[in-house]
Amino acid sequence: MPSLQIRDVPDPLHRLLQRRATRNKRSLSQQALVDLEELAGGDPRQRRQEALERIAQHWRGVEPLQWQQTPEDLIRVDRER
Template sequence: MPTLQVRDLPEDIYIKLNLVANQENRSLAQQTIVLLRESLGLPNNNKLRREAVIEKLSEKGYPNETHVNPVDVIREDRDR
């Protein structure tokens, strides 16, 4: 995977990026990638996948995704 190094990053951008990364429980590198993907109009595959799983669980009548047994969901997915 390529590496990108940014020189002379303004301090206000660094502070804001660090703040947002902490709020999202991400590293600076992860948050930077997410923001670059969003600004370039590229899909965030993990987010789309999670949304699809939650939607599928809702369609099956699960009241709340936090009450789903993850073992059952993984087994069902593997059986397909």
């Protein structure tokens, strides 16, 4: 897994991250990862799952298409050409 090192973190920001980490019972690194992930839009797997759920929800309310001809009839017509 790739790693990231951040240098010269301002003291107020470091203290803020440390307080958040302590409050959430995480290490400073874990808290920084959680915050970065949230800032970047969240967990990609969760975003993908939410998108799939929205798509499924959309299609649940849509009536299926009603074709005038069956696929077999379309194939038959195509073969007769």
